[in-house]
Amino acid sequence: MSEDVVGPHRFRNNRTMVPAAEAAWGLSEKNGMLGLVVEAVDGQNRLRELSSGHEFANLSSCSYLGFNSHPAVIEAGRAALAEERITGLSMGEFRIRLGILERLEAELAEHFGAHVLPSVSCGVLSAAILPLLASGHLTDGEPLVVVFDRFAHFSMNFLKPIVADETLVLTCPHNDMQFLEDVCKRHPRVAYVCEGVYSVGGQADLAGIRELQDRYGMFVYLDDSHALSALGDRGEGYARPVFPDLGSRTLIVASIAKAFGSTGGIAMIGERDVFEFLYRSGPLAWSQGLRTAAVGTTLGALDLHRSPELRRRQRQLSRNIALFDERLRGHDLRGTGSHIKFVTVGDNDRAVRLSTELYRRGYYCSAMFFPIVPRNQAGVRMMLRGDMPTALTERFADDLADILAGLG
Numbered sequence: 001m002s003e004d005v006v007g008p009h010r011f012r013n014n015r016t017m018v019p020a021a022e023a024a025w026g027l028s029e030k031n032g033m034l035g036l037v038v039e040a041v042d043g044q045n046r047l048r049e050l051s052s053g054h055e056f057a058n059l060s061s062c063s064y065l066g067f068n069s070h071p072a073v074i075e076a077g078r079a080a081l082a083e084e085r086i087t088g089l090s091m092g093e094f095r096i097r098l099g100i101l102e103r104l105e106a107e108l109a110e111h112f113g114a115h116v117l118p119s120v121s122c123g124v125l126s127a128a129i130l131p132l133l134a135s136g137h138l139t140d141g142e143p144l145v146v147v148f149d150r151f152a153h154f155s156m157n158f159l160k161p162i163v164a165d166e167t168l169v170l171t172c173p174h175n176d177m178q179f180l181e182d183v184c185k186r187h188p189r190v191a192y193v194c195e196g197v198y199s200v201g202g203q204a205d206l207a208g209i210r211e212l213q214d215r216y217g218m219f220v221y222l223d224d225s226h227a228l229s230a231l232g233d234r235g236e237g238y239a240r241p242v243f244p245d246l247g248s249r250t251l252i253v254a255s256i257a258k259a260f261g262s263t264g265g266i267a268m269i270g271e272r273d274v275f276e277f278l279y280r281s282g283p284l285a286w287s288q289g290l291r292t293a294a295v296g297t298t299l300g301a302l303d304l305h306r307s308p309e310l311r312r313r314q315r316q317l318s319r320n321i322a323l324f325d326e327r328l329r330g331h332d333l334r335g336t337g338s339h340i341k342f343v344t345v346g347d348n349d350r351a352v353r354l355s356t357e358l359y360r361r362g363y364y365c366s367a368m369f370f371p372i373v374p375r376n377q378a379g380v381r382m383m384l385r386g387d388m389p390t391a392l393t394e395r396f397a398d399d400l401a402d403i404l405a406g407l408g
Helices: 014-030 071-084 099-112 122-134 160-164 177-186 206-216 272-279 292-305 308-327 348-360 390-407
Strands: 038-042 046-049 055-058 115-119 145-149 169-172 190-195 219-223 250-255 265-269 340-346 366-368 378-383
Touching: 014 348, 071 099, 071 292, 099 115, 099 265, 099 292, 115 122, 115 272, 122 145, 122 160, 122 190, 122 219, 122 250, 122 265, 122 272, 145 177, 160 169, 169 177, 177 190, 177 206, 190 206, 206 219, 265 272, 292 308, 308 390, 340 348, 340 390, 348 366, 348 378, 348 390
Parallel strands: 145 169, 145 190, 190 219, 219 250
Antiparallel strands: 038 046, 046 055, 115 265, 250 265, 340 378, 366 378
8 A cells, every 4th residue: 555545643543453453352252242132131130141041240331320221211211202202303403402302401401500412422522522622612712732631532532633633632641630731831722631430440630630720721621421420419420529610611521321321421511602502513413412212211310310219329339339349359450449340361362261251150241452451451341330239249249259360
């Protein structure tokens, strides 16, 4: 291939990443860990593989409270369809939208104390927002230097080439506040793109981020998908207690398809004019919004957030985390104190062996490889949930410790 048709590979390199990823996925498929077809017997705690009848608990589910199988959420989706008698308007909602969606936006805004823009996913939200943030159209009209945390989720990192068409894009070592401050000293307008709770374990340095924002006016774009609903008396997540008033320099996106219990994503925005501008911008304008059933399940999940059920499930999640951490003390696991756990075993083969043996014993846990994690740091990710009975958590922790001892 001639050099003039090979991309510069400044922010991504499919020619390197795709073969590496496909080799790893092929290994998982060979061991029967991909493409499982199941029926839900008891929420996430008991799935049955249709071909073999093998039953297992799903420890890869991001529904950290189990609200995705709560009867009230399911019924709210049915009720919305029965009331509206249409699956959706199939057009940009900034032109026409159903009253039930207007109601949802108002209730989300009241609950989270911000203007809340719903969409079909956080990826669509980031695709709409980040290029406009980079070009300065959410702030003072001048481009911002955009700094991505090295561990920022793929749904944001994926947009680096597009953002780089608008401004300077930099990658920050994970949680490196000194690197970030140096950028702020060199450039008057900076935006930092990061997660609150990271998908492979660990948390953002929110105190350090807030300090830099206060000192330099840094814009903070934060994805709090893995913490929304799992944390906070109202399910506000990990970041909002540090950024209670979003103002003009903070924007938080979060999935409502994880612990929240529905489907889609939301953007929490401090200023009404930015909310209205984004509603008619990019993918949010020319893509489809939440369908009627999804609006209904989101309203149903929101009702649970305003009930004692939220705190009950959060408390059980906390108990499961403490129990798991105690049982696995001394093992090299990432995510102490968090509902997301990751054990690094090194090469791809060992990661698949661990995942396969866990499945044999009744638990599905995701093996993770490059480019999701760095080379030679493959491992298995595990998600704890608030709908997991204590006995299930105990068995899982004991089986994991036993398998790790045999793995060497």
